[in-house]
Amino acid sequence: MTLWPGGPWLGGTSLETTNHWLSPLQVPALGLHVLGPAMLASQKDFNNAVSQVKLLKEDPGNEVKLKLYALYKQATEGPCNVPKPGMLDFINKTKWDAWNALGSLSKEAARQNYVDLVSRLSASSESPSPEAPAADRKQPESDSLVVTSEDGITTIRLNRPAKKNALTTQMYHDIIAALQAASKDESAITVLTGSGDYYCSGNDLTNFTHLPAGGLEEMARSAAALLRDFVNCFIDFPKPLVAVVNGPAVGISVTILGLFDVVYATDRASFHTPFSHLGQSPEGCSSYTFPKIMGSSKAAEMLLFGKKLTAQEACAQGLVTEVFPDGTFQKEVWARLKAYSKLPPNAMRISKQIIRNREKEKLHAVNAEESSVLRERWQSDECMNAIASFLSRKAKL
Numbered sequence: 001m002t003l004w005p006g007g008p009w010l011g012g013t014s015l016e017t018t019n020h021w022l023s024p025l026q027v028p029a030l031g032l033h034v035l036g037p038a039m040l041a042s043q044k045d046f047n048n049a050v051s052q053v054k055l056l057k058e059d060p061g062n063e064v065k066l067k068l069y070a071l072y073k074q075a076t077e078g079p080c081n082v083p084k085p086g087m088l089d090f091i092n093k094t095k096w097d098a099w100n101a102l103g104s105l106s107k108e109a110a111r112q113n114y115v116d117l118v119s120r121l122s123a124s125s126e127s128p129s130p131e132a133p134a135a136d137r138k139q140p141e142s143d144s145l146v147v148t149s150e151d152g153i154t155t156i157r158l159n160r161p162a163k164k165n166a167l168t169t170q171m172y173h174d175i176i177a178a179l180q181a182a183s184k185d186e187s188a189i190t191v192l193t194g195s196g197d198y199y200c201s202g203n204d205l206t207n208f209t210h211l212p213a214g215g216l217e218e219m220a221r222s223a224a225a226l227l228r229d230f231v232n233c234f235i236d237f238p239k240p241l242v243a244v245v246n247g248p249a250v251g252i253s254v255t256i257l258g259l260f261d262v263v264y265a266t267d268r269a270s271f272h273t274p275f276s277h278l279g280q281s282p283e284g285c286s287s288y289t290f291p292k293i294m295g296s297s298k299a300a301e302m303l304l305f306g307k308k309l310t311a312q313e314a315c316a317q318g319l320v321t322e323v324f325p326d327g328t329f330q331k332e333v334w335a336r337l338k339a340y341s342k343l344p345p346n347a348m349r350i351s352k353q354i355i356r357n358r359e360k361e362k363l364h365a366v367n368a369e370e371s372s373v374l375r376e377r378w379q380s381d382e383c384m385n386a387i388a389s390f391l392s393r394k395a396k397l
């Protein structure tokens with residue numbers, strides 16, 4: 001029995017052999033469409049989609065594979081009709097739960113949802129593909145960052161989807177190097193985006209567990225220096241800088257958005273800065289840019305109380321430029337960026353610099369102050385307890 005129409009990343013195997021880590025608690029909401037009969041996909045469309053899924057260039061991640069599995073079963077066999085696997089049979093139980101969650105969804109609607117999902121995945125795998133790096137670009141030290149240049153666009157992609165693209169210390173260094181190289185390369189526009197279902201879950205909280213010989217104080221000192229250098233690169237970046245926010249964003253990946261020129265987000269994105277929960281304080285110049293962008297009370301709700309914004313709310317408050325439906329996000333955004341990248345690059349640089357130069361001194365001063373406050377915060381009991389709590393899995397956002 002074919003349980004999962006496999007792709008090349010699976011070597012045609014079934015979900016059981018690859019998804020050991022999936023916990024039943026991680027089964028996602030399936031977000032299904034309810035469609036009228038005239039709009040439903042044919043059996044032929046479905047068969048094509050089943051073939052197409054095997055040609056996807058990138059592994060879509062376990063959550064998506066689970067969705068595909070459930071829809072495939074519903075489309076081919078109808079509502080879940082097999083006994084629930086035992087509690088300890090985690091993987092089969094996860095799959096059963098996903099299939100069973102589709103309830104009485106008709107075979108036709110499941111077929112349509114499957115076709116739609118595959119078409120979205122195919123569109124996103126058609127977005128700029130890796131090509132040879134610019135000759136003078138040093139490639140990042142780790143695979144967690146992928147830098148490519150194509151069509152006048154340099155793309156810096158956070159590539160740690162299994163950890164929701166959380167930023168390791170090495171990644172901060174690699175992003176700094178990538179931005180420095182992009183500021184000098186031939187491209188007209190630079191983009192930051194993420195692989196998988198998240199844009200970025202912020203600072204990797206395990207960064208705080210690698211204590212140097214000088215202990216906590218030394219760790220806080222060097223982290224504050226790295227943070228300051230990292231944010232300075234965004235302040236000084238000379239070309240149009242665009243964030244393509246492909247999913248939820250947390251912590252520093254949200255705060256630095258105030259330093260981007262344009263922010264495009266999928267409607268699946270959310271924006272969360274849980275600093276108080278973590279015993280920390282704002283960075284990325286957000287203590288200055290957020291009140292300026294959205295007004296002081298909306299900024300306070302985010303930065304003091306950790307209010308999470310939807311993509312639409314973030315757009316209404318000016319943090320996001322435009323929100324796109326998830327199904328067409330990659331296609332629409334990259335088409336638009338390709339068109340913009342054909343504009344005269346020097347004119348774009350000069351215009352950016354006129355805008356940024358008015359603020360640069362202020363932004364550097366804010367960055368220095370925020371980094372210095374955080375250096376103290378990272379040594380506080382509030383912060384240490386919050387991190388210990390996350391690491392011992394007692395707390396999640």
Ligand SMILES: CCCCC/C=C/CC(=O)SCCNC(=O)CCNC(=O)[C@H](O)C(C)(C)COP(=O)(O)OP(=O)(O)OC[C@H]1O[C@@H](n2cnc3c(N)ncnc32)[C@H](O)[C@@H]1OP(=O)(O)O
Nearest residue numbers: 162163164166201202203204205223226227251252396397
């Ligand atoms: C130079 C230093 C500069 C420092 C600058 C300071 C910045 C401040 C910040 O950025 S504050 C924000 C910090 N981020 C967080 O607090 C997020 C913590 N993560 C979560 O709450 C959740 O993981 C989630 C809500 C992002 C996603 O939840 P979900 O249930 O969907 O997924 P999992 O929790 O199972 O995550 C999958 C694996 O990824 C690991 N992970 C996710 N985020 C982080 C992170 N920020 N740090 C470390 N690890 C992270 C998670 O632990 C899972 O790993 P596992 O599969 O091995 O269990």
